[in-house]
Amino acid sequence: MILNKLSIYILLAVLFSGILAACNSEPTLAPPSSPGISVGILGDECPGVEAKVGDQVTWTNQDDSAHTVRHVPKEGNSQFDSGILNPGDSFSFTFLQPGEFPYQCLMEYEATGMVTVQP
Numbered sequence: 001m002i003l004n005k006l007s008i009y010i011l012l013a014v015l016f017s018g019i020l021a022a023c024n025s026e027p028t029l030a031p032p033s034s035p036g037i038s039v040g041i042l043g044d045e046c047p048g049v050e051a052k053v054g055d056q057v058t059w060t061n062q063d064d065s066a067h068t069v070r071h072v073p074k075e076g077n078s079q080f081d082s083g084i085l086n087p088g089d090s091f092s093f094t095f096l097q098p099g100e101f102p103y104q105c106l107m108e109y110e111a112t113g114m115v116t117v118q119p
Contacts, residue, residue: 053095066085
C-alpha cells in the first residue's frame, strides 16, 4: 500500500515537472504568412512602394515628429489608416488586390505617396 502511494506521488511529481518545463520553454514563432516590405517614413516625402498581391507593407516612422499612413483614394472608401504614428511606431497592411493606392504620410501637409500592387 505504501509502495503504491509512493509510486503515485512520484508519477505526479514527474508529470508536474514536465508541465512546468513546458510552460517555461520559449514559444515557437510561426514564419510570416506573407512576404514583407519595409518602408521608412522620414521628412516630408512619402516613399513610393512597389508590391505584389499578398505582400505586407510595413511603414515605420523614422522621423522625430508624428506621421500617418492613410489611403486617400480618388473615389470609394479608404482601405487603410494607421492613425497617428509617433516616432518609432510602425503600421502594416497586407494588399490583397492589384492597383494603385495613393496614401498620405504627413499629418500637417498634403504629401502623398503611391503603393503600386501588381498581380
